[in-house]
Amino acid sequence: MTELQMGLIGLGAISVLAVLAYNKWQENRHRKIAQRMMASQHTDILFDGIASSGTVHKDDAEDPVLLDTTDVLTGELTSPEPHATRNSGERVEPILSGEPHCDSIEPSEGRNAGEREETAGDVEKDADKPLGKRVPESHRPQFAATDSAMYDQSAGEKQAGTAKEITFPFHLLSPLIDYIASFETIEAASAHQILESQRDFLVRVRKPIHWLGFNEQQHEWERIIDDGKNEYRHLCIGLQLVDRKGPVSEGDLSIFHLAMQDLADELMAVVDLPPRQYVLETAVQLDRFSAGVDIQIGLNILSLIQPFAGTKLRALAEAAGMTFDDQGHFVRCDDDGNVLYRLSNQAEMGFSADNMKMLSTHGITFLLDVPRVAHGDRVFNQMLDIAQRFAEALQGSLVDDNRRPLSHGELDPILRQVVEYQAAMASRNLPAGGHLALRLFS
16 A cells, blocks of 8 residues: 555544534534523514513403414404405595495405405405414414503513614514514624525515514614624514415415524524415404405596696696606605505596696596594594585586586585494404505505
8 A cells, every 4th residue: 555545534524523523513502502592581573572470461461472362363263255356556446335426436346255345344344253262372473562452552672771672673574564573693693694695585576575674783673684884693684474466375474484484493593484375364363354444545537628738737636735656647745755645547547747737637536545544533524625626616517427417415424424434444454554454455
């Protein structure tokens, strides 16, 4: 045997020993990390700080889930019915039941499953029904605090009072409409690493995904952005379950679930993921309820003598506090920039600052999106008043969709229905015009 062969044998033996030693070191390192995470005494973002504070809120002791007696996730699940898929591009209007009929309020053509429509009476009847089944105690996530409608948001002190509790970001995410993965890592991860890790995989998901990280310097939750410079140890990532296109699919939920597990592996993080099956059932029930209250009310003004000039329309709209949006409408917004109602052209050409001098039209429509507006009865009355002023100034006629003049007697049932629909939403902890409703009806 030559010296070269002896040398190669020795080198191989040394390599094998080095690999074994490295594997042993890695095993010990991961064991220590796991022990540190399991033995950690700080407040977990998924728990309500009972261990650290020694106190239990009354609501938490009775039911520590994110739900109250009127939530949409508790109760026995009724037999699922085909849900209505909503099309955001079409106007959805209510059917009046047991009231004088007004043809300007028509069933939507944008829903599937037999074109289901629910009357205000149906919505009130369904308001007492649960939208999902009760989650087993072992699968219920627990949080430090929630929104004012369901939980006490009082902030505590962590361990020796040196740091505040990390409360759940209910102003940005909610288990009522989101499937939420909550993470806690040993080492902080950059915004770029978090967002890029599963980007190629998650691009196939067709529902919005919301990425939140806890800023330990500012002690508040914030949205994780692509060019963000902060690093995070606490994450909440939510998949929105329902929008106007319908409920989340089983495939999208599975992709998100697997991506969150892979992200946890990459970040060496502990992740809490709720069971998927009850989430799918809840999404179907929530979509069915949403379809039942998803209405838009239109008031039409038609020309009687000559077309409406664009310059005059613009002057009237601006006098009423309306501005252009980027979709060819005039919109009236509240002080926070939320759209109250909009004015659209019945012709194909939309409204814009560039074309108003040349534009003329034979008809315009005021439109109220009921689930996206708080105090819908007040906004409806305001829109009606503005529409009547337009009709008088333009020498036009305020009519329904069948070109029949509208009277107050025909409009009163619509106003009552707006109130009933919004009351049904409030009973589900989804108040019309609130941040959850704006996401749900998008």
